[in-house]
Amino acid sequence: MIDTHAHLNFSQFDEDRKDVISKCLDNNISIINIGTDYNSSLEVIKIAEEFNLYASIGLHPLDIEEGFDYDKYKTLINNRVVAIGEAGLDYWYKPKGKAKREEYKEKQKQIFLKHIDLSLEANLPLIIHCRVAFDDAYEILKRQRLKGVIHSFTGTIDDLEKFLSLGYYIGINGIIFKMDLEDVIKKIPIDRLLLETDCPFLSPPGFEERNNPLSLKIIAEEVSHIKNISLEDLIKKTDENALSLFDKMKI
Numbered sequence: 118m119i120d121t122h123a124h125l126n127f128s129q130f131d132e133d134r135k136d137v138i139s140k141c142l143d144n145n146i147s148i149i150n151i152g153t154d155y156n157s158s159l160e161v162i163k164i165a166e167e168f169n170l171y172a173s174i175g176l177h178p179l180d181i182e183e184g185f186d187y188d189k190y191k192t193l194i195n196n197r198v199v200a201i202g203e204a205g206l207d208y209w210y211k212p213k214g215k216a217k218r219e220e221y222k223e224k225q226k227q228i229f230l231k232h233i234d235l236s237l238e239a240n241l242p243l244i245i246h247c248r249v250a251f252d253d254a255y256e257i258l259k260r261q262r263l264k265g266v267i268h269s270f271t272g273t274i275d276d277l278e279k280f281l282s283l284g285y286y287i288g289i290n291g292i293i294f295k296m297d298l299e300d301v302i303k304k305i306p307i308d309r310l311l312l313e314t315d316c317p318f319l320s321p322p323g324f325e326e327r328n329n330p331l332s333l334k335i336i337a338e339e340v341s342h343i344k345n346i347s348l349e350d351l352i353k354k355t356d357e358n359a360l361s362l363f364d365k366m367k368i
Contacts, residue, residue, distance in 0.1 A: 118337065118352055119359040119366075120148045120330040122203075122244065122268050122288055122313035126160040129317040129327050138168050141330045148330050149363065151203050151244060153177035155186070158193055165197035171366055173200035173244050175232055178207040178225045185228045187235060194239050199363040202244030203268060204232035206257075209248050226257065233261055242362050244268055245285075251276040258283055264362060266311055269319075271296060274304055286311050286362055291319035291328065291336055293343075302343045311362070312337055312355045 120141075125148065130137055141148060149171040152158030158174035165172040174193050176185045206225050211218050236243040243265035247254045251272045258280070267280050268288040277287065287305050290313045292298070312333055320328035321335040341351040360366055 118144075118146045118312065118333050119356050120146055120314050120316075120333050121266065121311045121359050121363070122290065123148050123150050123316050123330055124153070124157075124318075125150050125316070125329070126152075126157055126164055127317055130329075134164075135168075137329050137331075138164075138170070142168070144331060146330050146333060147171070147366070149173055149199060149366075151175070153203065154180045154183050155189065158190065162193060162195065162197055170197075171199045171363065172197050173202050174198055175202040175204040175244070176228060177203055178205050178229070178246060179210065181224055181228050185231050187231050191235060191239070194241070196365065198241070199365040200242045200244050200265075201232055201236040201239065202265070203246040204229055204243065205246035206250035206254050207246060207248045208250045208253075222253070226253065229254075229257060233257070233263060236263060236265070237261070241365070242266065247272070251279075255279045255283075258285075266362060268313060269315055270301070271298065272301070274301055277301055277304055281306070281309060285309070286358060288313045289336065289340060290315045291321045291324075291332065293336070293339060294321050295319070299343050302340060305344075307344070307346070307351075307354050308358060310340070310351075310355055311358055312340070 150161035152161045152174045161172040245267050266286040266288045270287045286309050288311045316328035321332050324332045341348045
């Protein structure tokens with residue numbers, strides 16, 4: 118199995134990171150760890166190199182005050198970096214006042230566009246974070262020829278169909294236990310579906326409070342039930358999808 122979106126570099130794993138990764142590898146779970154700013158992008162590369170995992174580099178839209186130095190991020194790309202991101206738009210936390218909100222959104226859009234440019238230049242897929250911003254994200258992405266995934270998808274069926282029409286994969290994680298996404302999951306074509314945990318967040322019910330990639334099977338079981346296909350077929354196909362999108366991975 119492939120966890121296509123994890124944050125094992127986060128401080129929640131400082132005490133037992135090596136043990137968690139070892140357990141994942143023992144259970145045949147490969148992992149793409151996702152950078153959310155420059156320092157964490159450095160960290161996910163270091164972890165990837167040390168444990169034979171994979172990394173993605175980028176600046177999360179809620180961390181844009183750091184600024185996105187295109188050339189600086191570009192120098193990080195090596196054979197363990199299989200994607201750019203996570204990058205995108207997040208309008209969940211908005212400044213007060215219309216002018217400040219518009220300025221905030223515009224800054225996110227400009228940094229998102231820089232990630233798109235880097236994705237195109239490096240010929241790497243884009244890992245897209247989108248929350249309460251599906252219309253704006255679609256308007257930006259429909260003008261580009263990109264490959265990528267809408268991670269932790271929480272949109273409507275209409276949103277889903279728009280991004281599918283652009284060729285994007287859809288990332289599903291433990292948020293399906295917190296939101297009613299059953300109808301959306303039923304509509305995701307099996308050849309466009311990716312599994313992820315977004316750990317240490319979004320832990321499934323009955324799993325430990327701090328999520329980790331070992332919960333991927335719980336998510337897969339729920340998705341296989343919703344889509345009425347066998348767990349084995351779901352895992353096989355989502356692994357194939359991940360290897361197709363993140364084609365620098367070598368499992």
